[in-house]
Amino acid sequence: MPVGIVDRLVNFTGNSTSLLDIPTTIEAYVAPTLYSVIFLVGVTGNSLVIYIVARFSEMRTVTNYYIVNLAVTDLAFLVCCVPFTAANYTLPSWIFGEALCKLVNYLKQVAAQATCLTLAVLSVDRYCAIVHPLASLKYRRTRIALVASVCTWAASVILAIPVAIYYRLVNFNFHGMRTYCRPVWPSVAWEQGYMIYTVLVTYAIPMTVCSSACFCIVRQLWNRFKERENGPLSSIMQTRRVISMVVGVVILFGICWLPNHVLNLWRTIYIRNKIPASVYWAKMFALFLSYANSAINPFVYTLLGENYRKCLRKTGCCRHGNQQKRDGTNTPKTHRRIGPGRSDYNIPAIKITLATDADRFEPDKQEEYATEV
Template identity: 45%
Template sequence: MDNFTENFIGNTSASNLTAFWLRWNLSAYWLDWNQTDYWMDWNQTDHWMDWNLTDYWLDWNLTAYGIASNLTSDGLTAVAYVMPTVCGVILLIGGIGNSLVIYIVARYSEMRTVTNYYIVNLAVTDLAFLVCCIPFISINYLMYGWIFGKTLCTFVFYMMQVTVQATCITLAVLSIDRYCAVVHPLRSINFRTPKVAAITSCCTWIGSYLLALALGMNLQLIEVDNFGPQEICKDIWPNPYAQRSFMLYTFLITYVIPLLICTVSCSLIVRSILNRFSMNHAQEADVDAQLARRTSCMVVGVVVLFAVCWLPNHVINMWAVFKPVMQNISETTYWLKTVALILCYSNSAVNPFVYTLLGENYRRCIKLSFPCLFRQEQPKQGSFSAKDASNEVVKMTCFDPDKPK
């Protein structure tokens, strides 16, 4: 044993030596643990930020400029011009179609039925969705960044969420309304009134504004390197669980629950109509039954279009948030997301054509409102049958607009 060891042991009691050794070990362990914990926290934070910046485009309303840096120059040129061009056509068609639906119902008082009130509300939500989405998204594809400032960042993307939720809730309400009209026409006659429909439509908008507040409070402008320093409008959440919760909430509120309500309602409507026809198979179906069937088919068509057009977008969003491995987005995935967005926008533009193709009254009112666009014989009588709020047949005149009182 050397002199240093002998002197150290001789001058230090066993208890002191043990305490010193424990303190030294604990200090070293604490430093190591602190460094490891700090490194893990920093890594997790950095990983989450990188993941947020890489995958932010996969949000349904923030896709336009998300992974431009991951694409080739040819791919960028294609998407920068194809997407705005297609969206411009959709905006033109959807704007004219939805405005025409609103105009027809506003012009002819006999068209102001319960079902048409909900259809007008659906047209308003579709029109607002197209106006909020397409101009800004198209510019983002060309500019690779958000150039409109913080105020419009919050307003535009908040309104996107509001209009989508209002559309989905209106579809569910419309399906329930048709179920009451077809399956329980007598029981529903007291509450299926235009006034109740107008109040319900207003409540739909109020509820949509409230449900979208979570997104509005988390929208921010952040700077990224996307062909140079660019600002993007992005929803920033405190942690991954908050973003996943919001995405799951959006999927349920704007797709699963409304679609489930619509599916159940439409199934019961179809069963009721089939039972009605089977009981009267020996007789020609009356006008009431034909009109009920035609209106119900119109609602079913709108629901099916909604389900088909919005499914790809929701699937991609859920995959992006819940996928186990974070990785760079491929060009194929980017184009799939772009096509999914085009389908979403197309849904809002196609709905008016469903009304006119399956709604005879809409077609007649359009022809009478714009006679120069249609070649038709002079009608013998200026009226036709239409369904009102309680499913009875009324006489409707589409020749002259309402005169102001």
């Protein structure tokens, strides 16, 4: 969550003399209810993604390594943000002490940056897999995916240090003396500069990368679609599904994060203006949308896919390594490499191709194992 402006109204304005006398009874019930739903859905979905990839070796593909990192960042973002944001709308003051004030807001910024940067990296990986399936084999390795994920976290940890430095407890006279956790920047220019930086890192740059990758992917898929528009209906429908998913992911990210960034930028520029009640409620809804993105991501990227659903069924039904035939004999369970965008190896590659993990196969077999999305 961008941190130049804090969730609570007093922190949103930054000036207790300009606060509006807004009733807090409704928000004390509405905000925790909305955020609780997002929290439960997001924690469940992201935990399932991590569990499935960790349990099933066939799911440990390059793309899934990035998806697991996205699930970890989304999970951290929800755990660090949602409970304390709900508490801000419910409690009259910050009651968790200055150490947690600094730590919680620092972790919020780290997780938000890591989430958005991971989305950008995942878009680049998808671009390489679809547009350059064979040429990208030497780059799309699990080791490189791990290094990229670690670098994403390291950059987020370092770039969020100003938050840990400048967040502190501040007392305001708002219907009595109250304590709030908010940033105290050295100057207005510092606050505006850091907010602009935050918007660039957590929205503008990832959105540009995702949109560019989306455009290249859609153009590539559309060209293949036009070349084979008289091909099998299943291939045509498959192409349309992939295009819809790629475009939908970018639109979802843009819609969920845009309102919060717009409000934060507006408040940073017009820092001495009063905050109308409509903007206050819009801020609550904007935070809800940004949290919702982290809750929806696991379903968009993974849990709605066929291979993830198969693994979910295995966790509840197929606990043994052998499958029993109707005549009572046991047949060893065949091991198939499955994952997002992959099919059985004995099915020929058609239409859209994704490169499999290069580090699991010999170079002369890599082209043979390029399979359909």
